[in-house]
Amino acid sequence: MLILLLFTSNCSFNKVEKRHGVPFLEKKNKELTVNKSNKNDIINLIGYPSTKSYFDNDIWIYIENKSTKSSLIKFGKTKYTENNVLVLEINSRGLLEKKKFYNIDDVNNIKYSEKATQSTDKDSFVYGFLSSVKQKIDSPKKKRSKKQ
Numbered sequence: 001m002l003i004l005l006l007f008t009s010n011c012s013f014n015k016v017e018k019r020h021g022v023p024f025l026e027k028k029n030k031e032l033t034v035n036k037s038n039k040n041d042i043i044n045l046i047g048y049p050s051t052k053s054y055f056d057n058d059i060w061i062y063i064e065n066k067s068t069k070s071s072l073i074k075f076g077k078t079k080y081t082e083n084n085v086l087v088l089e090i091n092s093r094g095l096l097e098k099k100k101f102y103n104i105d106d107v108n109n110i111k112y113s114e115k116a117t118q119s120t121d122k123d124s125f126v127y128g129f130l131s132s133v134k135q136k137i138d139s140p141k142k143k144r145s146k147k148q
Helices: 004-009 025-029 038-046 104-108 125-147
Strands: 017-021 051-054 058-069 078-090 096-102
Touching: 025 096, 038 078, 058 096, 078 104, 096 125
Parallel strands: none
Antiparallel strands: 017 058, 051 058, 058 078, 078 096
16 A cells, blocks of 8 residues: 555656747747848747758748657657747848748658668768767767776
């Protein structure tokens, strides 16, 4: 009886939500106006983007992700309740030219190619650069494990 009391007193019946990225992205998206909002307005409202792309225009990408753990019946598998992406295209004058908002349903409906790309050149610059970065990241771990 005492063990059962210990387990139930330490358990919480409220679901724990984990958030990543920009909170309330859909609400903030509605406050942005095409051809009126500029870079400073966007940064003041949403903050700096999760990802930037530089092609003809600046493309700023903002991400919001909210997940919870499912019930014990499903072994506590992670369930995503929100998965929002906001893509903003900014012209050379710094004004918002286009905006596109994707919610979890849009993301789930994306069709991915089943084809796999074969890597032909492992000695490329990118492969060498990423390998050296990985070695530098892993090296402190090796030093710590030798000291212990």
